[in-house]
Each structure stands twice: as C-alpha cells, then as structure tokens.
Amino acid sequence: MAIKSNPAFLTSYRLYVALFFVFLAAPLLAAGVFAFNDSLFPSLPWRGFTLDWFFNDTEPKLGMFHDRRLLRGLYYSFVIATGVSLLSVFVGTCNAFLFVRCEFPAKDFLYIMMVLPLVIPGVILGISILLLASSVANGVEETLSLDLDFLRPGIVLVVLGQFSFITTITSLVIVARLKKFDQSMEEAAYNLGASRVRVLRTITLPFLFPAMAAAGIVAFLVSFENFNTTLFLVGSEAPLTITMYDRMVKVGSTPVLNAVSFFLMIGSALLALISILVQRDAPKT
Amino acid sequence: MSSTTENDLECIQVKKHFGSVRAVDDVSFEIPKGSFFSILGPSGCGKTTLMRMIAGFETPSSGDIRIKGNSVIGTPPNRRNVKMVFQHLALFPMMNVYENIAYGLRCAGASKDVIRTKVHDVLERISLPDVANREISQLSGGQKQRIAIARCMVLDPDVLLLDEPLGALDLKLREAMKIELKLLQHQFDTTFVYITHDQSEALVMSDNVAIMSEGKFVQIGTPQQLYHDPSAAFVAGFVGDTNRWAGKVTRLEGETVEVETGAGLAMRASIRGAGRPAPGDAVSVFVRPEFITATRSADAGTGQADNRIDGKIDSILFNGANSRVLVRDSAGELIEADVVLTGGPEDLKPNDAVTLAWSAAQTMSFAS
Amino acid sequence: MKQTDIKRLSLYLLFAPFALWIALLIILPHLGMLYISLREKVGPRVYEFGFENYINFFNEPIYWNTLLRTGSMSLLVTVLALLLGFPIAYYIAKIAGNRTRGALFLMCLIPLWVSDLIRAFGWILLLRETGVISSSLQWAGLIDTPIEFLYNDAAVIMGLVYTVILFMIVPLVSTLDGMDNSMIEAGYNLGGNGPTVLRRIIIPYAMPGIVAGCIVVFMLTAGSYLTPILLGGKNSSWFTEQIYDQFITRYNWEAGAAFGFLLLGFTSFVVWAGLRLTGQTLNSTVAKS
Numbered sequence: 001m002a003i004k005s006n007p008a009f010l011t012s013y014r015l016y017v018a019l020f021f022v023f024l025a026a027p028l029l030a031a032g033v034f035a036f037n038d039s040l041f042p043s044l045p046w047r048g049f050t051l052d053w054f055f056n057d058t059e060p061k062l063g064m065f066h067d068r069r070l071l072r073g074l075y076y077s078f079v080i081a082t083g084v085s086l087l088s089v090f091v092g093t094c095n096a097f098l099f100v101r102c103e104f105p106a107k108d109f110l111y112i113m114m115v116l117p118l119v120i121p122g123v124i125l126g127i128s129i130l131l132l133a134s135s136v137a138n139g140v141e142e143t144l145s146l147d148l149d150f151l152r153p154g155i156v157l158v159v160l161g162q163f164s165f166i167t168t169i170t171s172l173v174i175v176a177r178l179k180k181f182d183q184s185m186e187e188a189a190y191n192l193g194a195s196r197v198r199v200l201r202t203i204t205l206p207f208l209f210p211a212m213a214a215a216g217i218v219a220f221l222v223s224f225e226n227f228n229t230t231l232f233l234v235g236s237e238a239p240l241t242i243t244m245y246d247r248m249v250k251v252g253s254t255p256v257l258n259a260v261s262f263f264l265m266i267g268s269a270l271l272a273l274i275s276i277l278v279q280r281d282a283p284k285t
Numbered sequence: 286m287s288s289t290t291e292n293d294l295e296c297i298q299v300k301k302h303f304g305s306v307r308a309v310d311d312v313s314f315e316i317p318k319g320s321f322f323s324i325l326g327p328s329g330c331g332k333t334t335l336m337r338m339i340a341g342f343e344t345p346s347s348g349d350i351r352i353k354g355n356s357v358i359g360t361p362p363n364r365r366n367v368k369m370v371f372q373h374l375a376l377f378p379m380m381n382v383y384e385n386i387a388y389g390l391r392c393a394g395a396s397k398d399v400i401r402t403k404v405h406d407v408l409e410r411i412s413l414p415d416v417a418n419r420e421i422s423q424l425s426g427g428q429k430q431r432i433a434i435a436r437c438m439v440l441d442p443d444v445l446l447l448d449e450p451l452g453a454l455d456l457k458l459r460e461a462m463k464i465e466l467k468l469l470q471h472q473f474d475t476t477f478v479y480i481t482h483d484q485s486e487a488l489v490m491s492d493n494v495a496i497m498s499e500g501k502f503v504q505i506g507t508p509q510q511l512y513h514d515p516s517a518a519f520v521a522g523f524v525g526d527t528n529r530w531a532g533k534v535t536r537l538e539g540e541t542v543e544v545e546t547g548a549g550l551a552m553r554a555s556i557r558g559a560g561r562p563a564p565g566d567a568v569s570v571f572v573r574p575e576f577i578t579a580t581r582s583a584d585a586g587t588g589q590a591d592n593r594i595d596g597k598i599d600s601i602l603f604n605g606a607n608s609r610v611l612v613r614d615s616a617g618e619l620i621e622a623d624v625v626l627t628g629g630p631e632d633l634k635p636n637d638a639v640t641l642a643w644s645a646a647q648t649m650s651f652a653s
Numbered sequence: 654m655k656q657t658d659i660k661r662l663s664l665y666l667l668f669a670p671f672a673l674w675i676a677l678l679i680i681l682p683h684l685g686m687l688y689i690s691l692r693e694k695v696g697p698r699v700y701e702f703g704f705e706n707y708i709n710f711f712n713e714p715i716y717w718n719t720l721l722r723t724g725s726m727s728l729l730v731t732v733l734a735l736l737l738g739f740p741i742a743y744y745i746a747k748i749a750g751n752r753t754r755g756a757l758f759l760m761c762l763i764p765l766w767v768s769d770l771i772r773a774f775g776w777i778l779l780l781r782e783t784g785v786i787s788s789s790l791q792w793a794g795l796i797d798t799p800i801e802f803l804y805n806d807a808a809v810i811m812g813l814v815y816t817v818i819l820f821m822i823v824p825l826v827s828t829l830d831g832m833d834n835s836m837i838e839a840g841y842n843l844g845g846n847g848p849t850v851l852r853r854i855i856i857p858y859a860m861p862g863i864v865a866g867c868i869v870v871f872m873l874t875a876g877s878y879l880t881p882i883l884l885g886g887k888n889s890s891w892f893t894e895q896i897y898d899q900f901i902t903r904y905n906w907e908a909g910a911a912f913g914f915l916l917l918g919f920t921s922f923v924v925w926a927g928l929r930l931t932g933q934t935l936n937s938t939v940a941k942s
Contacts, residue, residue, distance in 0.1 A: 017744050020737070021760060027775025027815070028767060030785055034778060042778050045788070091670045098667040113675050119868060120679075121876020121920060123893045124913050127900060128682035131689055131910060164678035187342055188375035192389035192440065193363045196659075202388075206379045225768030228878050228893075232900065241770050245879070248770075253777060261771040268766040276759070 032265060035258035042255045053259040064259040073243030076155065077224050080239055083159045084166055085219035089212050092170030096178045117165040122228030129161050130232045154235030161229045166222050170215035177211030210278045217275035221268050293318050293476040294339065294444050299348035301334055308334040310500035316478065321470050323479040323487035326497030332480045336446050340369045352443050368437030369446040373453060374429055376421045382432055383417040389440045407439040410472060426454050430462055438473050447479045451486060463489050484524050496520050517558055518651035521571045528620050530570045531653065534562045541645050544570055548616035553591045554648035562652050569653040576647040577622035579610055582638040590642035596620065598637045612639055690911035706911035716895065723892040724919060727874040730813045734821045734870050735863065737814065742825035761822055769816055773883040776812050777803065804886035812884040817873050821866035828862030864933045868924050875920045892916055
C-alpha cells in the first residue's frame with residue numbers, strides 16, 4: 001500500500017470504489033436479468049423465471065433462437081466480425097513489422113497517421129467512406145455503365161468501415177508484442193541453419209501469435225458491438241446491433257432484447273477472458 | 286583454397302565501417318584447430334561487430350574471413366558452419382529443450398532417428414541427460430547455458446562463437462561456468478572463439494587472448510604473456526590490477542630507466558613496448574600490487590630493492606587471500622599492495638608506517 | 654547487394670497494406686467529404702463550388718447551437734469521467750492487493766466489450782417511468798406516482814459518463830501501474846502531505862495517461878450517437894443526429910458532409926488545444942495506451 005491514511009478515509013474510499021462497481025454493473029444486470037422474467041415487458045414486478053425469451057417458438061413470446069430477423073442479424077454480425085478481424089490482424093501484423101523493423105522516411109509522421117483513425121469519430125468514418133464509395137460507384141455507372149454493387153451500402157462497405165479504425169487497435173497490440181521480441185532469437189535460428197521463411201514460420205510468428213490472437217478477438221468484439229460506423233454503411237444485410245436498434249425504436253423494449261443482450265454479454269465476456277488467458281500464457285523473452 | 290588448412294579460422298585485414306566510424310579496423314589473426322581463443326576488450330571496442338562478421342550477420346567493408354581455409358565472404362549465416370551462443374542465449378521459449386537442440390538438425394533435413402540419437406548424445410555429453418522434455422523456463426541459469434552450447438555443438442560446427450554468455454549469471458555460477466566451459470571445449474575439441482569484457486574469464490579459459498581496443502587488436506598472446514609481458518600501456522593497464530603513474534624519464538641505464546612521477550616520486554623501471562625513451566620523454570609506469578611488498582618500517586631494515594617508498598597505511602581492503610592495503614606515500618598518492626592477513630597480532634593495521642619495496646624488473650615503463 | 658534487395662522488397666511489401674488502408678479508407682474519403690461539402694446543388698445534377706453549406710450552418714442558430722451544446726456537454730462528460738475515474742484507477746493500481754487488482758481490472762474490462770446499445774438499453778430499463786428505480790421507490794413508499802428519469806440532460810450525461818469512463822480508467826491504470834511506489838513514499842518522506850503528493854508527484858506522473866484518457870473520452874462522447882438518442886429522446890439535440898438527419902432523412906449529402914467536417918474540425922481543435930495546454934503529443938499519449 002502506497003499511502004498510509006487514517007482508517008475513516010480508507011473506509012469511505014473503499015465504499016466509493018464499491019459503489020462505482022455497483023454503478024458499472026447495474027445496467028448490465030438490468031439488461032440481463034429481465035431476459036428470465038416471465039412477463040411481456042422487461043420491468044418489475046418479477047413474475048417468475050422462464051427461458052421462453054430464448055427458446056419459445058410462438059408469438060407473443062417468440063424466443064431469440066426462433067426469431068428469424070435476430071438470427072439473421074447475428075449471422076451477419078458474425079460474418080462481418082470474422083472478416084474484419086482476419087483483415088485487420090493481417091494488416092496489423094504487416095504494420096507491426098513495418099514500424100518496428102523497417103526504417104523509412106517520415107516514419108514518425110506515418111505512425112501518427114496509423115494512430116489517427118482511433119480518434120476520428122466513428123460517424124465521420126462512416127459517412128466519409130459512404131460518400132467516397134457512392135461517388136466512385138456513381139461515376140463508374142455513368143461513364144462505363146457498370147454497376148459496382150460492392151460499393152453500395154452493404155456488407156463489404158461495413159467490413160471496410162469497421163476495418164478502417166479497428167486496424168489501428170490490432171496494429172498497436174501487435175506492435176507492442178513485436179517490440180518485446182529479442183531479435184537475437186531470429187539470428188540464432190538463422191545461425192542454426194534456418195532459411196528466412198523458416199525463421200519467420202518457426203520463431204517470429206509463434207512468438208507473435210498470442211498478440212495476433214488477442215488482437216483478433218478484440219477486433220471481433222469491437223466489430224460485433226460497433227454501431228456508429230455501421231449505421232451509415234449498412235445495406236439490407238443488417239448486423240445484430242442495427243437489428244436490435246430497429247426493434248427498440250419501432251417495437252419498443254421487449255424481453256427478447258434482454259435475451260439477446262444476455263447472450264452477447266456472456267459471449268463477449270468469454271471471448272475477452274480467452275484473449276486475456278492467451279496473452280498471459282504467452283512465453284516471455 | 287588456402288594451404289593453411291590447420292587453421293580453423295583466419296581473419297585477414299578485416300575492416301568494417303559504419304559511416305565514418307571504424308568499428309573494426311584492419312584486424313588479422315588466425316586460430317589453430319581446437320583451441321580456445323578469446324577476444325577481450327572494453328565495451329564498444331568493436332569485438333561484437335567482429336564476431337557478427339564471422340557469423341555472417343555483418344559483411345566486412347574489406348578483408349577476408351576464412352573458415353577451414355575457405356573464404357566465407359558472401360556466404361549467408363545459415364550456410365556457414367560457424368555457430369554462435371548469444372549474449373542472452375536466445376533459446377527459443379516456445380520450444381522445449383529437445384526441440385531447441387533439434388532445431389538446427391531439422392533445418393538441415395536430418396531424419397527423425399538421426400535427430401533423436403544426436404540430441405540424446407549431446408545431452409549426455411553436457412551431462413544433462415534427463416532434461417529433454419523440460420521447458421526452457423524450467424531450467425536453471427547454468428543449465429540454459431549448457432543447452433545453448435549443446436544446440437550449437439549438435440551441428441558439429443567448425444568454430445563456436447560465444448558472445449559474453451556468462452554476463453547474465455551471478456558471481457558464483459559464473460566462476461563455476463568458467464571451468465565448465467573450458468572442460469566442454471576440451472571434450473568437444475572444437476575451436477571456441479569467446480568474446481568478453483571480463484578479463485578473468487578470458488585469462489582463465491583461453492589458450493590465446495586478443496586484446497582489442499578502438500577497433501584494433503593491440504596484442505595477441507597467451508594469458509601469461511599478456512599479464513607479464515604486455516606490449517603496450519593499454520594492455521598493461523587493462524589486464525589485471527595495477528598501480529599506474531605518469532612521469533618523465535630522468536636517466537637511462539641499459540634496459541632500466543629512472544622515472545620521476547608527476548607527484549615527485551622517483552622510481553626505477555624496465556623499458557617495455559616499442560622504442561627506447563630518451564631523458565625527458567613522458568612515460569607511463571605500471572606495477573602490479575602483488576609485486577609490491579609492504580613491511581612495517583620498523584622491521585624493514587635496508588633491503589636491496591630497486592624501489593623503496595615509505596608511507597602510511599590508509600586503509601585495509603580485506604578479501605581473504607586477495608587482501609590488499611592502500612598506502613599513502615609522501616606525495617599523497619595511494620599505492621595498492623597485496624598483503625597476507627592471517628588474523629594474528631602481526632597483521633598490518635591502518636595508520637601503521639610501512640615501507641613498500643619492489644624491483645625494477647617488475648616495474649613496466651611504456652612511452653606515452 | 655542481394656541482402657539490401659531483399660530488405661527493400663520486404664519494405665515495399667509491408668508498406669503496401671498500410672498505404673492502401675490509410676490512403677483509400679482514411680485520406681481519400683476525407684478529401685472526398687471535403688470536396689462534397691464545398692459544392693452546392695443549384696439544380697438537378699448541377700453543382701457549383703462554394704461555401705454555401707458552411708454559411709448555412711452559421712446562419713441557422715439551431716445548427717451551431719447544437720454543435721456548441723455537443724461540445725460543452727462532451728467537455729463536461731470528460732471532466733466528470735476524469736474526476737470519477739481517477740480515484741478508481743488509483744485504487745486499482747496502487748491500493749488494491751495483488752489479487753484484487755487483477756479481478757477489479759478485469760471487472761473494468763468486461764463491460765468495455767459490451768455494446769453501447771446494451772448498456773443504454775440497461776439504463777432505459779432502470780430509469781424509465783415503469784423502470785426498476787421508479788417502481789422500487791414506489792414500492793418503498795417514497796413516491797406516490799411513477800417518475801420519469803429518462804429524456805433529460807442529466808440522464809444523457811450520466812449515460813455518456815457510464816459509456817466512456819472505462820476508456821479513462823484503463824490508460825490511467827496502466828500509467829499509474831508503471832509508477833514506482835517509492836516515488837510516492839519519497840514524497841511523504843520528504844515532508845509532503847496527501848494533497849501535495851497528489852498534486853506534485855502523482856498527477857504530473859500520470860499526465861500522459863490523463864491526457865490520453867481525456868482525448869479518447871472526448872472523441873467518443875462528441876462522436877457518440879446511440880446514448881444521447883436513447884437516453885435523451887428525440888430532442889436530445891446531439892450533433893451526430895443532425896448529421897444523420899441530413900444524410901438519411903433529408904438526403905442532403907452536401908450539407909451532411911459539411912456538418913461532418915465541422916464536427917471533425919471542432920473535435921480536432923479541442924484535442925489539439927488540450928495537447929498544447931498540457932504539453933503532450935499524440936504519440937506520447939494515445940499511441941502508448
């Protein structure tokens with residue numbers, strides 16, 4: 001303990017910390033618990049425990065696993081998040097090697113450019129990409145009368161939009177790990193007779209793998225929960241957050257949204273836990 | 286091809302420039318088969334660059350490096366039969382001991398059976414037969430050291446390079462590893478090239494030592510030669526402990542000079558190094574503490590020593606068999622002398638008046 | 654030399670994805686947005702170059718009032734997040750025991766991965782007229798009729814603080830964690846009391862973390878969309894709503910682009926001013942956390 005203070009101060013300090021964590025947990029609890037309330041509205045009073053909002057297959061209590069639109073949203077979210085995390089981990093790994101290993105002009109400036117997308121509001125990223133893609137698509141259609149469908153709002157644009165700032169996150173995570181790499185390990189492998197490709201495959205990438213996996217999971221989660229950027233780029237294949245928002249605005253809150261929330265919270269918590277475990281078990285140099 | 290195939294490693298006028306910095310400047314040497322060769326120098330003297338050139342991680346600006354008589358300039362590191370033990374060992378943490386040792390054999394495309402036999406054989410030879418399935422993090426410092434050597438030796442290299450591998454160990458273990466390394470070298474009968482800034486490592490283990498300073502080899506010789514017959518003031522000052530004075534020659538007498546130090550002490554010294562000084566020339570004078578005898582002035586009598594100085598004990602540096610006294614002479618400088626402290630009443634004590642005596646032959650004078 | 658050829662080739666290969674990403678998805682879209690914001694529709698498919706979209710913004714008080722309101726509320730949220738979050742970060746980094754520290758930090762991280770939407774949804778369930786708090790108070794007999802806690806500025810600010818405070822705590826914990834305890838002890842040892850040690854030693858040391866947290870929090874708040882709408886209702890007047898409105902409802906992309914640029918310019922200016930005032934750089938703060 002760094003500061004020795006009087007016990008009264010310490011007790012009230014502890015109380016504040018405890019209250020803070022109650023504040024943190026309260027809305028999550030509210031969102032989760034009402035998934036199990038046997039009522040048509042997510043509010044008190046408590047009418048008994050039920051799993052209907054997950055598994056029931058008839059209206060009015062249509063459970064989330066039988067709700068076609070929610071399931072489709074889940075599916076699209078999954079496809080988008082997978083695409084974004086694969087793409088952003090790949091580019092993030094390239095960026096890490098670029099900024100840790102290579103020397104080139106204006107490196108500091110370009111590093112700031114790499115960090116920048118993180119501080120651009122997501123709404124702006126969304127509309128700027130929408131504008132550019134639409135302008136290009138319109139231009140191509142007018143001059144070549146060619147319809148570039150992937151430049152219209154839809155899954156490709158959503159992936160690109162999320163990728164544009166999630167890559168910064170993955171790059172920072174992988175850069176940090178690569179900086180810790182003892183380069184004499186590569187030289188040792190080279191010295192023992194390995195080719196450059198073999199060194200990369202057997203030494204460097206296995207060392208980076210925990211960071212790449214963690215970055216991939218983070219990218220997956222951020223993509224899954226993203227709303228602001230996605231909102232402008234979404235076409236007919238709406239991911240889960242957009243579907244939920246639509247439902248919330250049009251139908252109002254229903255316990256099936258609580259069920260989805262509960263499902264997502266458990267899923268994210270598990271994934272986050274895995275990413276922490278992967279990084280903790282990583283061998284130190 | 287060269288005729289001198291009895292040499293495992295030869296460097297011929299090797300130079301390396303980084304911009305205008307001459308990291309390695311015209312270094313030539315040859316190492317006969319099966320010997321333990323050390324390169325000793327302060328940090329930043331270019332020894333690591335030299336080693337990296339031998340391993341192939343750097344290309345010399347000019348000159349030639351030959352292994353078993355064949356030039357290896359242009360051969361990439363993974364095609365040279367020179368293996369290297371890195372400063373922090375660079376064992377692969379994601380592999381266990383067996384996989385670490387097998388790594389080089391796998392790269393060479395050896396069959397599974399050959400790999401298994403060779404790995405177990407080399408573990409046997411470093412007397413760690415049971416660690417094959419351990420993780421690297423489970424090994425002690427000394428075991429890691431031996432695994433790093435085994436990982437190289439299993440490939441049967443022509444030359445093994447060692448880049449200060451004992452630096453990270455604590456003192457006790459370092460002492461033990463010095464002996465062990467020497468024994469391992471005998472056992473494998475392979476040429477070891479050992480880089481260090483720690484002179485005791487170099488002196489204890491090596492057949493030959495090269496003293497390196499500012500990119501150049503100052504002297505190559507056996508440890509005894511370097512210690513007792515240094516060719517330059519740098520070597521005399523760098524190898525072993527020594528008292529050092531700067532002074533001027535006052536008189537020449539055969540191989541002996543009389544020198545007056547800056548503080549006004551007069552002493553007789555033997556001429557070492559290149560060239561003969563003339564009266565009035567500036568010189569550096571060195572005497573090792575073990576060649577100076579310190580006796581209580583009352584008991585000293587009038588011995589036949591070339592150099593005698595009276596002084597007073599300033600402090601006693603007790604270190605068992607290597608104990609030493611610091612004596613303040615009449616000029617106010619401190620002189621170190623080795624003494625034997627038995628713990629009895631006749632031991633020297635602070636403030637005792639003592640007479641220091643040493644011979645001119647063991648006093649080395651270099652032109653400066 | 655062959656070695657240098659390989660190096661050059663790998664530099665180009667590694668540079669290509671970076672360049673494509675930054676050029677095609679960041680720089681070009683923003684230039685495009687700037688270009689579109691600077692043209693005005695004078696007829697169907699006929700455009701003229703000019704500042705009309707920006708002039709419109711300044712002529713219509715409701716627009717720039719919304720921007721100012723968004724900016725000032727974001728600043729308030731940032732300050733609140735810092736004041737509320739700093740003690741928590743300090744507790745996690747310096748006071749909690751080794752084992753609780755990890756658990757608390759984890760508890761801070763898990764809500765980080767829960768969508769804004771779910772968090773806002775949770776608050777709605779707690780705060781609305783038929784919500785948990787209102788009905789609990791009724792049940793306890795403290796109030797007679799249900800109270801609506803939603804759809805006011807306080808709810809918006811609280812919801813925003815809730816959404817962003819973790820982005821303040823996480824960089825603060827990692828900076829404070831790197832601080833040697835003996836520095837604090839030395840401060841006391843040399844005669845400082847609690848407030849002076851906090852002001853002279855802890856806060857200056859934590860400055861990069863504080864600035865990083867504030868930048869991220871401010872950007873997230875000013876750019877947020879869901880929380881103000883869901884907790885503040887349709888009249889929350891958040892600037893991102895105006896942008897959405899121009900784009901999706903009115904289909905006026907030129908004005909929407911101009912609004913987007915104004916938001917970007919405004920937030921960048923605030924971040925730049927913050928960095929200047931605290932003497933930090935983007936590299937020393939955000940890039941590190």
